[in-house]
Amino acid sequence: MGSASPGLTALPHGRLAQPDATLPSPPTTPEQPLPAFCLHYFDMLYSEDIAWATKGMGEPSQSGAQEGRGEPQKEPEQCPIIDSQGLGLGAEGDLQASLHLEEHSLEQVQSMVVGEVLKDIETACKLLNIAADPVDWSPGNVQKWILWTEHQYRLPQIGKSFQELSGKDLCAMSEEQFCQRSPAGGDILHAHLDIWKSAAWMKEKAAPGDMRYCDASWVDSEVDSSCAGQPIHLWQFLKELLLKPHNYGRFIRWLNKEKGIFKIEDSAQVARLWGIRKNRPAMNYDKLSRSIRQYYKKGIIRKPDISQRLVYQFVHPV
DNA sequence: AAGTAGGAGGGTT
DNA sequence: AACCCTCCTACTT
Numbered sequence: 001m002g003s004a005s006p007g008l009t010a011l012p013h014g015r016l017a018q019p020d021a022t023l024p025s026p027p028t029t030p031e032q033p034l035p036a037f038c039l040h041y042f043d044m045l046y047s048e049d050i051a052w053a054t055k056g057m058g059e060p061s062q063s064g065a066q067e068g069r070g071e072p073q074k075e076p077e078q079c080p081i082i083d084s085q086g087l088g089l090g091a092e093g094d095l096q097a098s099l100h101l102e103e104h105s106l107e108q109v110q111s112m113v114v115g116e117v118l119k120d121i122e123t124a125c126k127l128l129n130i131a132a133d134p135v136d137w138s139p140g141n142v143q144k145w146i147l148w149t150e151h152q153y154r155l156p157q158i159g160k161s162f163q164e165l166s167g168k169d170l171c172a173m174s175e176e177q178f179c180q181r182s183p184a185g186g187d188i189l190h191a192h193l194d195i196w197k198s199a200a201w202m203k204e205k206a207a208p209g210d211m212r213y214c215d216a217s218w219v220d221s222e223v224d225s226s227c228a229g230q231p232i233h234l235w236q237f238l239k240e241l242l243l244k245p246h247n248y249g250r251f252i253r254w255l256n257k258e259k260g261i262f263k264i265e266d267s268a269q270v271a272r273l274w275g276i277r278k279n280r281p282a283m284n285y286d287k288l289s290r291s292i293r294q295y296y297k298k299g300i301i302r303k304p305d306i307s308q309r310l311v312y313q314f315v316h317p318v
Numbered sequence: 319a320a321g322t323a324g325g326a327g328g329g330t331t
Numbered sequence: 332a333a334c335c336c337t338c339c340t341a342c343t344t
Binding site: 285287309 | 334335
């Protein structure tokens, strides 16, 4: 087990010295939450393969310790805009212009970062059926979020240290208190919570009167508009995962999207995600696959014509 | 050893 | 009643 790229997100970098950012930061958290924001995105970049974006953003090269693990770590072509930061700053006269350009590109990257983070949080909300704002979480929601975060970022299992805590309690805790409850990974969990708090704060601030963001999912502070509290079906859950190859492609992916054929690449992880979603800690692939097989009779999922292990097909692909 | 198939019983909604 | 969850045996890869 645990076959999938160990240590990818066992971040040794802790607090990164980020350049002071131009993004807003919640007034509730005096100690710059934005680094956490970026930190989180760096995680994603490294777990996905868009490492180029980290090049110009003050990332201190991860101390090279992560190199050569699993993936070949291809050296991608550098982003010309961002790369201007490190190169071509020799001439004094160009300095002003370069800085200007740099600022502009930084803004672009930052807005991209924010957009990606918001999207991922939105996905997680749907998947976990929890509110976007951590303050609104029940103790059960908190446990779900911690389980999911542990899973997503391969943190040590520390959820039990935070039992009986509501989202409000959690949000009131400092990083030190997190570490007190969980010396291993408490700081990272706190950083992730900061990201969620920041996102919730930004959202609240973004749409006081007029709401442009009806399309995504959250219109007001109330999130679950479509399927609030509704029991999600397994096939829906699988489709949601498949819609996010960026996040879940390592676990489940399309083999032929048009025909609805997909493959479960990591049965244990998919089962675990499903278990988190349904509050079934004992969920495993044996049980999950039994539920999939129930779909045969109902005509929702079937085995493809050429049957392969861990490969299924939606009968009515959309 | 892990995945596939489907019966059976129970729980939650 | 629908939709799993759990446990099970038998069979295949």
